[in-house]
Amino acid sequence: MKPPRTLPALDPADRAAALALTPVSRETEARLDRFVQLLLERQAVMNLMAPGSIPTLWTRHVADSLQLLPLIPEHARTFVDLGSGGGFPGLVLACALADRPDRMIHLVEATQKKAAFLRDVAATLNLPVTVHPERIEDFNRRKAVIPDITTARTLAPLPVLLGYVYPLLTKRGCALLAKGQDVEAELTQASKSWKITADLVPSKTSPEGRIVVVRGLERA
Numbered sequence: 306m307k308p309p310r311t312l313p314a315l316d317p318a319d320r321a322a323a324l325a326l327t328p329v330s331r332e333t334e335a336r337l338d339r340f341v342q343l344l345l346e347r348q349a350v351m352n353l354m355a356p357g358s359i360p361t362l363w364t365r366h367v368a369d370s371l372q373l374l375p376l377i378p379e380h381a382r383t384f385v386d387l388g389s390g391g392g393f394p395g396l397v398l399a400c401a402l403a404d405r406p407d408r409m410i411h412l413v414e415a416t417q418k419k420a421a422f423l424r425d426v427a428a429t430l431n432l433p434v435t436v437h438p439e440r441i442e443d444f445n446r447r448k449a450v451i452p453d454i455t456t457a458r459t460l461a462p463l464p465v466l467l468g469y470v471y472p473l474l475t476k477r478g479c480a481l482l483a484k485g486q487d488v489e490a491e492l493t494q495a496s497k498s499w500k501i502t503a504d505l506v507p508s509k510t511s512p513e514g515r516i517v518v519v520r521g522l523e524r525a
């Protein structure tokens with residue numbers, strides 16, 4: 306086994322900046338603090354996020370995930386996060402929704418070591434989470450979960466991502482897809498294969514970032 310790596314230090318102002326951008330309850334803050342601690346412990350032995358993003362991980366990853374909360378309708382109970390990696394946005398949303406009754410966040414992650422990490426965090430923090438250690442294609446084929454909300458962040462370009470989202474989208478549901486500066490080009494490309502009903506919401510954490518809120522999807 307490789308020895309643990311020394312990680313760069315967190316920027317002390319970054320946590321406060323993140324929580325100012327996306328305020329949460331004290332209970333959620335405490336769960337997020339513990340999640341970040343577990344994330345850093347595991348990051349020392351495996352890659353859960355880009356090493357360069359560690360000093361500002363609260364704004365880059367935690368706030369970036371929390372900003373989805375206001376886009377989630379009150380009726381939403383069942384969530385699917387595709388390609389959760391180290392837990393963004395799925396585990397962060399689970400930390401924020403843990404006190405609400407009847408919520409369940411399903412995390413789909415094909416890399417077994419990452420899936421094991423997600424499961425460990427969920428068990429340690431008693432989060433309403435089910436981890437599916439498998440490929441999205443297999444998860445979708447099983448039709449095991451019909452979510453109200455599907456999320457994905459830095460997973461795949463929109464033309465591919467919409468293919469993952471399509472089987473999970475219902476009339477009442479929507480998908481929240483975090484996208485970067487290429488969003489317009491990806492939408493143009495995706496519209497060759499898909500008729501997309503979507504809104505673009507500016508990101509709070511990145512000037513060029515957008516959250517694509519997909520409300521309807523049909524094959525073109």
Ligand SMILES: C[S@@+](CC[C@H](N)C(=O)[O-])C[C@H]1O[C@@H](n2cnc3c(N)ncnc32)[C@H](O)[C@@H]1O
Nearest residue numbers: 388389390393414415416439440441458459460
């Ligand atoms: C770039 S990472 C992003 C992780 C996380 N969403 C984030 O924002 O930090 C993409 C993750 O999706 C997983 N992944 C990629 N393709 C997948 C697939 N077809 N099925 C399941 N997981 C997949 C990878 O193992 C990886 O952990």
